[in-house]
Amino acid sequence: MMRAILPTRALVPIAGLWRVTACMAGAALFLSACGATTGGPGVTPGPASPVVGAPPEPAVLGVEMSPERLAFTPPHLEGMDLVRVGVLLPFSGASAALRSEAGHLLRAAELALFERGIENVVLLPKDTEGTARGAEAAAEAAIADGADMIIGPLLAAEVRAVSGPARRSNIPVISFSTDTSVAGGGVYLLSFPPEEEVRRVVSYTAALGADRFAIVAPATPYGQLVSQAYRSAAAEFGGTVTAEEVYSGGVDSMSQAARRLARAGIGSLEVGRALAMTGEDWRPTDSGAFQVVMLPAGGDDLRMLAPSMLFADIDPLLVKFVGTGLWRNPDSAREPALANGWFAGPDAEMRARFETAYEIAFSEQPSRLAGLGYDAASLAVVMAASEGGIDRAVIEDPNGFLGVDGLFRLRADGTVERGLALYTIRRGQFEVLDPAPVRFGPDSMAVDVEPGES
Known part of the structure; x- marks a missing residue:
């Protein structure tokens, strides 16, 4: 059966999302005060009381290498069986566009966890600096923190640099590059090729x-x-x-x-x-x-x-x-x-639900690529809920998934196949000429994705 990775339940009050981001900043302060040698903080649902005011910017700590995996665990989640997901993005990239895109992708990933009320998936943001060298260091830091899976990076050179450490540690990578030359061997391209x-x-x-x-x-x-x-x-x-x-x-x-x-x-x-x-x-x-x-x-x-x-x-x-x-x-x-x-x-109607939820949560419109961050984090949630945990067999499910931009599946060679709509331009508007498919074959049993209600 195809897995629907968009939530079907109603969205919960926005104050809860501020708790997610506040917890992330609090974890950063805790690590900094303790002189931790690992990278960035985890992102998990925070304390019960709401935080008043706009959510702070994502906190990403500097990277110091550690020779062993320390399995970072937020204090309030001690004792839980956690799935740790490294989020490798160019938070301090050379261009403003890169930095902005990194923020959108991370916030969308946070939204995916928030909408499900997930507590056992921890995001570990790491700054790739937009360079191959920075990406490799960020990957090593995420692995040292106990990452079971990596989301990102964004650029092909970064993905190529991350693939070595990830493969040596048998950690799958869900990247956002469109360059098929960097795919394969556990590195997947969740993008719009x-x-x-x-x-x-x-x-x-x-x-x-x-x-x-x-x-x-x-x-x-x-x-x-x-x-x-x-x-x-x-x-x-x-x-x-x-x-x-x-x-x-x-x-x-x-x-x-x-x-x-x-x-x-x-x-x-x-x-x-x-x-x-x-x-x-x-x-x-x-x-x-x-x-x-x-x-x-x-x-x-x-x-x-x-x-x-x-x-x-x-x-x-x-x-x-x-x-x-x-x-x-x-x-x-x-x-x-x-x-x-x-x-x-991609299917514009399916994306509309995500855009509405993102705008309510962050008071801004998501970037075109932000949905990729949501879908990647959703994949982690799907696997965290399964008995096998993070498993390439689940990632490569031939039935595929229904995500922010519609139907997609990740092939064994790391490339992505998408169910796309065909559009035409009529009277100055985009119209659907042929709808996007909701399944990859007659034997697939698609799960209908109902839009959330705000």
Whole structure:
């Protein structure tokens, strides 16, 4: 049976969440006063009385190496059979964006524990500093504190550095990188890999009869990754990529790439037929060298790239414009050239419950990646409640889990498979064209996830 890792019960008063964070800060003060040689504090439900005021910032102590595992235990949890989870994030990373993301991920992990009233799972936050060296030191510190599992890090170089100490100690790592080269051997990527988004949109268009695909990608590592995934997906579903173009600059480079793509051969429509079409009723035709064009860009780049296709006479009534999750931006929805375009992304309805709970708890909106912290901590809770404890067999459950962003499962090779929805842009809004699946196969028995009530 598939495991639902979102809570189905009503949310409890917010004062309780402040107790969680206050307990975390109190544990930090206790360790500092005692001159502890281990890393950061655990996060557990705190004392019975509420704390008045806004929750403090997460307290993360400096790391001093210890030659033995000291199994950090908060004083009020002495005697309990605890599951300790290292949370390795760039709290003091070089960029403000990294530091902010680390805070969102940690707070979401705290929320996961709080919503369940869990007492036997202790979070051990450690600062990776946003570097490979800092990540390795943070991993060693978490292991010394008795970590049974590691959540994070965020960057591929950090994950690579953490994997050695974790594997030597047989501790699974649920990281947030999208770089598949760091996955495997007990290191898992709980993220939003573009390969999954590409496969979803190719599979849908192929099911409608498309078998000739084109792509115009940026000359970046992301563009190269999407191009490779696009070729693989097209081959998997019986098609081929017949034209590929790359741009390496602004609108001039994009326009040149679009014109080169058009020279591959594009079909045409009779005026009467074109006037009768809306763009919502697209089906692949036999004319032209390609029926679908992938535009893996976002933001201002996408708003320049899409019109370049039109100026090169690539007609969206004939050729379906598709993209990746980078399309999910309000500005993209307002771009006329993208009207009726398709892209894949997580289930927005399932995420809405998490966003509401997070905003109530912390008086701010969660980052796009914050739900990953929630799901990772929820996995720890699922395993803590099972007889086997932290177990890779549970992590790799082929039935998967229902999380903040919908259905997902972690494969034995460490990569993630997600059940994504297919979206279209209509009248300046994102609409679901094909819903996200709630199970990976007919034999899976999904557990319905009811939204919590505040």
